[in-house]
Amino acid sequence: MAHVNENIKTYKGFRTITLFCLVVLYAPLVIVTIYSFNASQSITNWEGLSLRWYADVFTGPESAKFKTAAFNSFTIAIMAATASTMIATLAATAMVRGGQFRLRTVSFGLISLPLMVPEIVTAVATLIFFNAIGFTRGYLTILVAHIAFCIPFAYLPISARMQGIEDSFEQAAMDLYATRRQAFTRILMPLMAPGIISGFLLAFIVSLDDFIITNFVKGAGVETLPTAIFGSVKQGIKPNIMAISTMLLSVSIVMVTISYFVSKSDSTK
Amino acid sequence: MNNLLKSSAAALALSVASNAAAAEGKLVLYHWFEYMPQEVLDTFTAETGIEVTMDTYDSNESMLATLKAGGMGTYDLAVPGDYMVSIMAGEGLLDTIADGELANKGNIAPEWSDPSFDPGRASSIPYQWGSTSFAVNRDAYSGDIQTTGILFEPPAELSGKINMLDSQGEVMAMASLHMGIPQCSTDREQLKALNAMLQEAKQHWASFNSDTAKEVLVSGDAAVGQIYDGFAAKAREEGANVEYAYPTQGYVAWMDNVVLLKDAPNRDNALKFMDFLLEPENIAAVTNYAQYNAGVTGVAEYLDPALAAQPEKNPHANAGDGVFIKVCDQETQAVYDQIWTNLKK
Amino acid sequence: MAAGAASGGSARADTYKDARGWLLLPSWAVLGIFVLGPVGMMLIYSFLTKEFRGGVIWEPSLAAYDQFFFDRGLFGDEPPTIEWTYITIFWRSIWQAGAATLLSLLIGFPTAYFIATRPENVRPVWVFLITIPYWVNLLIRTVSMKFLLRDQGPLNDFLISTGLIDSPIHIVNTNFAVQLGLFYSYLPFMVLPVYAAVERYNFSLSEAAADLYASKWTTLRRIVLPAVKPGVVAGCILVFVPSMGSFLAPDLLGGAKNFMIGSLIEEQFKGNAGNWPFGAAASMILLTMVLIILMFSARQQAKADKAGG
Numbered sequence: 071m072a073h074v075n076e077n078i079k080t081y082k083g084f085r086t087i088t089l090f091c092l093v094v095l096y097a098p099l100v101i102v103t104i105y106s107f108n109a110s111q112s113i114t115n116w117e118g119l120s121l122r123w124y125a126d127v128f129t130g131p132e133s134a135k136f137k138t139a140a141f142n143s144f145t146i147a148i149m150a151a152t153a154s155t156m157i158a159t160l161a162a163t164a165m166v167r168g169g170q171f172r173l174r175t176v177s178f179g180l181i182s183l184p185l186m187v188p189e190i191v192t193a194v195a196t197l198i199f200f201n202a203i204g205f206t207r208g209y210l211t212i213l214v215a216h217i218a219f220c221i222p223f224a225y226l227p228i229s230a231r232m233q234g235i236e237d238s239f240e241q242a243a244m245d246l247y248a249t250r251r252q253a254f255t256r257i258l259m260p261l262m263a264p265g266i267i268s269g270f271l272l273a274f275i276v277s278l279d280d281f282i283i284t285n286f287v288k289g290a291g292v293e294t295l296p297t298a299i300f301g302s303v304k305q306g307i308k309p310n311i312m313a314i315s316t317m318l319l320s321v322s323i324v325m326v327t328i329s330y331f332v333s334k335s336d337s338t339k
Numbered sequence: 340m341n342n343l344l345k346s347s348a349a350a351l352a353l354s355v356a357s358n359a360a361a362a363e364g365k366l367v368l369y370h371w372f373e374y375m376p377q378e379v380l381d382t383f384t385a386e387t388g389i390e391v392t393m394d395t396y397d398s399n400e401s402m403l404a405t406l407k408a409g410g411m412g413t414y415d416l417a418v419p420g421d422y423m424v425s426i427m428a429g430e431g432l433l434d435t436i437a438d439g440e441l442a443n444k445g446n447i448a449p450e451w452s453d454p455s456f457d458p459g460r461a462s463s464i465p466y467q468w469g470s471t472s473f474a475v476n477r478d479a480y481s482g483d484i485q486t487t488g489i490l491f492e493p494p495a496e497l498s499g500k501i502n503m504l505d506s507q508g509e510v511m512a513m514a515s516l517h518m519g520i521p522q523c524s525t526d527r528e529q530l531k532a533l534n535a536m537l538q539e540a541k542q543h544w545a546s547f548n549s550d551t552a553k554e555v556l557v558s559g560d561a562a563v564g565q566i567y568d569g570f571a572a573k574a575r576e577e578g579a580n581v582e583y584a585y586p587t588q589g590y591v592a593w594m595d596n597v598v599l600l601k602d603a604p605n606r607d608n609a610l611k612f613m614d615f616l617l618e619p620e621n622i623a624a625v626t627n628y629a630q631y632n633a634g635v636t637g638v639a640e641y642l643d644p645a646l647a648a649q650p651e652k653n654p655h656a657n658a659g660d661g662v663f664i665k666v667c668d669q670e671t672q673a674v675y676d677q678i679w680t681n682l683k684k
Numbered sequence: 685m686a687a688g689a690a691s692g693g694s695a696r697a698d699t700y701k702d703a704r705g706w707l708l709l710p711s712w713a714v715l716g717i718f719v720l721g722p723v724g725m726m727l728i729y730s731f732l733t734k735e736f737r738g739g740v741i742w743e744p745s746l747a748a749y750d751q752f753f754f755d756r757g758l759f760g761d762e763p764p765t766i767e768w769t770y771i772t773i774f775w776r777s778i779w780q781a782g783a784a785t786l787l788s789l790l791i792g793f794p795t796a797y798f799i800a801t802r803p804e805n806v807r808p809v810w811v812f813l814i815t816i817p818y819w820v821n822l823l824i825r826t827v828s829m830k831f832l833l834r835d836q837g838p839l840n841d842f843l844i845s846t847g848l849i850d851s852p853i854h855i856v857n858t859n860f861a862v863q864l865g866l867f868y869s870y871l872p873f874m875v876l877p878v879y880a881a882v883e884r885y886n887f888s889l890s891e892a893a894a895d896l897y898a899s900k901w902t903t904l905r906r907i908v909l910p911a912v913k914p915g916v917v918a919g920c921i922l923v924f925v926p927s928m929g930s931f932l933a934p935d936l937l938g939g940a941k942n943f944m945i946g947s948l949i950e951e952q953f954k955g956n957a958g959n960w961p962f963g964a965a966a967s968m969i970l971l972t973m974v975l976i977i978l979m980f981s982a983r984q985q986a987k988a989d990k991a992g993g
Contacts, residue, residue: 075891075894078887078890078891078894078900078903079801079887079890080801081794081797081900081904083794084794084795084797084798085798087791087794087795087798088794088795088798088799090791091791091792091795091814091871091875092813092814094791094868094871095814095817095868095871096817097829097832098817098825098826098828098829098831098832099817099820099825099828101828101831101832101838102820102824102825102828110577111573111576111577115557115577115578131376131377131378131381132377135377156710157710157711157714158711160707160708160710160711161707161708161710161711163700163704163707164700164703164704164705164707164708165704165708166697167697167698167699167700168698168700168701168703168704168707169697169698169701169704171701171704173708175979175982175983177708177711177712178978178982179975179978179979180711180712180715180716180719180720181711181715182921182925182978183715183719183720183723183971184715184719185921185922185925185926185974186925186929186970186971186974186975187719187723187726187929187967187970187971188929188945188946188949188950188967188970189929189946190946190949190950190953190954190963191723191726191949191953191963191964191967192719192722192723194404194408194953194960195722195723195725195726196718196722197405197408197409197410198408198409198722198725199718199721199722199725200409201408201409202409202725203721207413214718215718217714217718218714218715218718218719219719221711221714221715222922223873223922225711226877226918226919226921226922227876227877227880227915227918228880229914229918230877230880230881230914230915230917230918230919231880231881231883231884231915233881233914234881234884234885234911234912234914234915235884236697237697237699240699241699244699250699250700253699261884264807264811264879264880264883264884265880267808267811268811268876268877268879268880269876269880271811271812271815271872271876272815272872272873272876272922274815275815275818275819275872278818278819279818279821279822281821281822281823285396286405286408288394289394289413290367290369290392290393290394290413290414291367291392291393291394295821296821296823297395299821299823299824300372300397300821300823311824312824315820315821315824318819318820319816319817319819319820322812322816322819323816325812326809326812326813326816329808329809329812330806330809398954398955400738400954400955400956400958401953401954403737403738403958404738404953404954404958407738407739426737430737505935505940506955506956507955507956507957508956527759530758530759531758534758541941544941545857545939546857546939546940546941547935547939547940547941548935548936548939548940550823550936551827551830551936554827558831558834558836559836560834560835560856669736672736672956673760674758674759674760675956676956676957676959677758677760678758679956679957680769680943680948681758681769683940683941683942683943683947684769684772684773684942684943
């Protein structure tokens, strides 16, 4: 891409809005972090610094529950996001690179369907449906349900990105005797990366955060973080939930920091 | 990524396998969130070798919905509230406990041994009971609070600072007490008046919220909150200057009960667990955790002494009667639903 | 070139024309079984008789739709008039979801644009920064948000101490709080698709526009926006549609004094009402409405593409 004068690219005020956006997103989490160190039971009264809630998460009576819940949540979110991103990428290729066809509108409707039905309806309906076809509720039913409702969240950014890529790139490659598969994996996919990453991340957070559907299809004894946390929330939010949230945040922020330095060293090579 | 996928697939296989291994000596409990201390379950497992799996719900109605959507046959025991016991019995979801099947049945406190919602305790045992009324922040209002008028015709200082529970049953029962009409009234004039009264009262309410009923009181966002007695006590312990009211018109009483579900896959173990919960020492551990009241005789000596002294547990002399939420018939319930929709439209 | 970018360049691309059946198969299989199956069942339920306290009786009935559209008084025996209650609830939800979408666009678009113009190697870091807060459960984030915004909360304290305001701004339990709740629930769903589209935008187009003496805002409106339209449309769908059925965040922040569609439907399955056919019918009406909006906008876009091509 030709080098473009930075002045033309940047808009005054966009930086301010972005910073504002980050403040809005993170301000509540600052509260969460602060109160995770609260000595008191209460989440609204500050009674001094303490690490008791962190100790509680690891050694308290519910530590085993939280551990399996975290494990289930992350494995399900990673698998569901991976599967739905793959399915969505294939679907987007057909929809954006498949020319006009009669079922295009219907396919789009089907892909968006999980967005349109309120979660509680999907939850009850899926439970009845799983029972009707003889699925036993458990880890697998959660995974299947998550894959299904994550598809539109992955599909929309991916297809939006693909619409911005002219097919002349792949055509040129194929004119130079690349197979279509090669054109797909070596030309289209790298160009698609930001769309695929966006889709994957959206699917990931949707799966990680889902409570309503999970709670209906999960079956006895299988917990995810939201279902384990929700319990505590209903009886008043205990600071141990704040502690879990803070640890999740720290893990993710460490990951981002590492990826930042990795990418930085990449670019200096 | 590939490795991650592989390891999670392995973990998945592992968790499936471990589920199958524990098929013997199991008990599956369907229970409220945060209402059963893990220690009590551990004690039970240590005593009997039976492994307890617990699944949780957040309201009586969502438990009923799950069971009706196909959850029957998975669970052995559930813990519905008073009115929900009669609904579930009416739906044919409960199994009958024959005479002599529960060794500790005699431990049930006499006043709870033949409740209206489950005559003769045919399918249930008491779990915990308490009351639902409201708490008032004494910094915001110093007048008389022992009247339901605080919720429905509040003094000017409290108007716009009231949080109601987002639950039809509790709001309607309290409103009926306020108007002095029977619950599930079929009298048209009474129902019209109830509808009109609620419309009027809504002007004074700030919010409907059950999830953070305690937090809004502690933070001072609400000066009055409809709330359970145990929750009010916790709000007070967390530093809110709140007083729990026992209105002269009466208040809502509730009792959660452990019921034996039809088609329970581990019926014998379920009965063992019920017997276990009827032993004063065990149910006292639940009470100390949940801060409500047990319905078992001989429990007093195991209770945390501070619990009995709580003002929330001791109605004053002029308090009205505690009433259970009534189960309306289909036709009346339709009117109640309509009134509730009108209130929140 | 600009016209090609504006049309998304997609309508005529047919490299995978012969393979599209295979490419669509996984999505059709998964969604066809695990989403269309349950939704189809709900469609049937909406035409069945309600069973008291939840469940259905297998007898065909239009009662659910009748309840939605006709008002028969408190006792159900007056001559039917048009029922405004549910229409009002739907209208309120559309309005709130629309306002939240607009808010997300106003904040989300500049953010996405800003991220897309960062050096290539730090862009993923920015994208992660936007999604990290969503690793924390929605309920906890919302409760903390409420804590921040309340009358005696940190935000008001801060604004008063800086002298910007004299008395606290009342936000919690207002309509604005509902929109804020929705905005906060779905912001990344706007930012990420828009980012994915802007990242692909060819900035030499902006330069060409500048050479032709277009002002920067004109360039943004006439050149950039049309080129990244698919991303903006995707973002708007991802915020607007789930907002319509959402209830947790808006109820917590807005006070739940008025039903949103989501809470109305939730009440039918999890509340006292226990009226499954009505809940199913309300969902089907919502579904039909959203489908019509989506199909209509898809058709408009296709028309625009043809005209542009």
